[in-house]
Amino acid sequence: MFKLWSENNRKATEALKPDLEMRSLGECDTEERIIILKHFINKGWFSDDNSQHYVDKAVQKFSDANKASNFCPENLKHGGPHYSSYSNFLENCCKEYTHKDFRNIFLTMSKDIVYELLSYYVNELNNSDYYKHRDRFRNCFNDISDQFLLDIIMIEDQFIPRQEEKIIKEIYEPTLAILGDEKWEPVNRDLTDAFFEYRKNTPQGYSGCVTNVNTAVQAFLQIIVDGKIGGSDGIKSIIQKGTENGKLPTDKFTTEIFKNIETILMRERGKSGNAHPKQDYADEKSARMMLNLAMVFMQHCIQK
16 A cells, blocks of 8 residues: 555654644534534434434433423424324424534533433434444544544443543453443442543542542442442451452452552542542542552452
């Protein structure tokens, strides 16, 4: 294959890529959001045909779940949904208004509202080819996120903070896939809350992330050692019980981790978490460190 000019020319590479730092969707102005949205549409997303109502259904359900906030005023005023009397196809009048609301949310509202709506959209890719559609959308989303240096990427079943690709592939994805089992629902819930707080990109959000990570690790250990959540034992006591009864690994590497994990988690939680009067708010670096530490710890215990 003929080599691209940029493959042999560093200055060309610098000229081709915008000088951006990682940022949230909320930090993108309207013009950038229009460009991002157009890239999605050009790849075949967010433009329903007569047999697919993904945007319409997502907007309808999102609106219904958030009635008091009235994020979708066009859809509310229009009413519906209205279906053709000759088929089960949605009338164009409804699609016009749901797409207006979708576009308005994507272009003007906070990133949390946008990602919530996109979550509904992904859940509507639910025909017989759901996984194929979802994986294609994930690839498209992550490609756009990479090129615009957005701080969120999509994995198999949720949006998460961006990390190094190796960390995502080797730690986050396999660990979260295992935690998707019903057995780990309390852990998954706390981690989801941690990711949600992290995505706020605020000192308060990072502190909330630290608190939820600590709770997730404690719930994780309780399920492994006791088979259920609850009880007043702290992480240190649960680890001791688990190593004594063989529920947790006891190799040298793990022993060293156990010596430090409780200290680190408690220190960060006490310093910047929300459970106690904090010394200071957490920052992005410490919140991300806590997420990564928890993921490595859980993966190692699961692979016992």
